[in-house]
Amino acid sequence: MEKTFKALRIMEDGDGYTKKIEDRKISQLPEGDTIIKVQYSSLNYKDALSSAGNKGVTRNYPHTPGIDAAGTIEESSNPEFSHGEEVLIxxxxxxxxxxxxxxxxxxxxxxxxxxxxxxxxxxxxxxxGTAGFTAALSVYKLTETVGKDSGEVLVTGGTGGVANIASKILVKLGYDVVVATGKVDSQKDELLNLGVKSVVSREEVQDPKGKAMLKSRWAGVIDTVGGDILGDVIKSIQYNGAVTTCGNVGGDKFQSSVYPFILRGVTLYGIDSVQCPMELRLKIWEKLAGPWKADNLQAMVQVVSLEEIEGKIDEMLAGKKVGRVILKHRE
Ligand SMILES: NC(=O)c1ccc[n+]([C@@H]2O[C@H](COP(=O)([O-])OP(=O)(O)OC[C@H]3O[C@@H](n4cnc5c(N)ncnc54)[C@H](OP(=O)(O)O)[C@@H]3O)[C@@H](O)[C@H]2O)c1
Structure with missing residues (x-):
């Protein structure tokens, strides 16, 4: 009889979307040349969207979310991979x-x-996971242009997963990091503990007057928020500075004139972790595993079971800060 395994399934019914842990068979999984026994996954906002029936993320249900996975090769027809080898996606x-x-x-x-x-x-x-990989990819791109002695580097969306890891890496590399957050009152001390130089409010880096250019302030910006903040920080970049953009929590549109680009030589880097080419992907993971590795990595997370992840998804959808959540499957 074919072996079964557990999976969190999202079901579409007349009233919406429900979650259920089900027994599944390997033969029910999609096509592919490699089967992986998953030991860990992590919770990302995209997983919450998939669980809530967001068709921009997942078109067809029932479906098993989880955009990150780490485990061992169970079976592969690709001779590059052998049984039991440790891998991640x-x-x-x-x-x-x-x-x-x-x-x-x-x-x-x-x-x-x-x-x-x-x-x-x-x-x-x-x-x-994806948050850390995206942070590292952003830092990798920014540091192509911005050296550590060029001036202050701003990280927006400060308490978020990507921003948190990006700040840690930049501090480790010796950059002067300033973090912008919407939660200065409650999170300032925690953010200063990352080793950053200062913490400022979101409003402080914005430009309510909508000027074409602002005083040069930042050598570089890692923007994880998008929207108006992205448009505003571009105006404050120093000559030959750079900005990375990876997110849209603050909006998917931004306004900018051409002046920062044609008068200050500003570079805007788009960050895509999903289709990132394998050669660069491997380079980024090598950095995260070596010179950029955070000292207290394991302390950053809550580890939950498949049964517990359902509640964490709901908390994330309700906008409650859940921190970094790791799913550990049964041995
Ligand atoms: N391009 C890619 O490949 C890629 C990969 C992963 C993630 N992303 C995207 O990157 C972004 C950040 O991801 P994440 O995992 O770090 O998300 P997250 O943990 O939810 O953090 C986002 C942070 O942005 C700030 N924020 C939330 N709503 C905001 C608003 N309306 N206006 C301004 N700031 C707001 C908050 O920080 P403060 O309260 O501290 O300001 C929040 O902690 C998301 O948009 C995500 O979809 C993109």
Whole structure:
């Protein structure tokens, strides 16, 4: 008889979307040349959207979310991978329209798989997950242009997952980091504990007057928020500085004149973790596992079971701050 495994399934019914842990069979997984026994996954906002029936993320239900997964190779027809080898996946179609890491097994194309780098264990790789990978990719791009002695680097959306890890990496690399947050009153001390130089309010980096240019202030900006804030910080970038953009929590549109670009030579880097080419992907994971690795990585997370992840999804959808949540499957 075919072995079964557990997965969190999102069901579409007349009244909306419901979650249920179900027994599944490998033969029910989508096509792919490699089967992975998943040990850890992590919770991202995209997983919450998929669980809530967001068709921009997941078109067809029932579905298993989980855009991140780390585990061991169970079976692969690609000779590059051997049984028991430790691997991880972030991005591509995992957890979107391909059953993802909230199931104990996944079947995927081997082109998506990253061999776990030395220096990180499987759990640590999921403490980073897509948020950490996106943070590191943003830092990698910014530091192509902005040296650590160029001046202050601003990180927006300060208490968020991407911003938090990006700030840590920049501090480790010796940059002067300023964090902008909507929660100065409650989170200032926690953010200062990251080793950043100062914490400012969102309003302080914005420009209510809508000027074309502002006084040069930042050598670079890692923007995780998008919307008006992105348009505003571009105006405050120093000569030859740079901005990275990865998120849209603050809006998916921004306004800018051409002046910061044609008068100050500002560079705007788009950050995409999903289709990031494998060569760069491997380079970024090597950095996260080595010189950029945070000292207290394991302390950053809550580890939950498949049964508990349902509640964490609901908290995330309700806008309650849940911190970084790691899903650990049964042994
Ligand atoms: N491009 C990619 O490949 C990629 C990959 C991963 C994530 N993302 C995107 O990157 C963004 C950040 O992801 P994350 O995982 O760090 O999210 P997160 O943990 O939810 O953090 C987002 C932070 O943005 C701030 N924020 C929330 N609503 C805001 C608003 N209306 N206006 C201004 N700031 C607001 C909050 O920080 P403060 O209260 O401290 O300001 C919040 O903690 C998201 O949009 C996500 O979809 C993109």
């Amino acid at each position: 972030t991005g591509y179609d995992l957890g979107m329209n391909t059953d993802g890491g909230f199931g104990e097994y996944i079947r995927v194309p081997s082109e998506w798989i990253v061999k776990k780098p030395e220096g990180l264990d499987l759990k640590e790789s999921m403490v980073y």
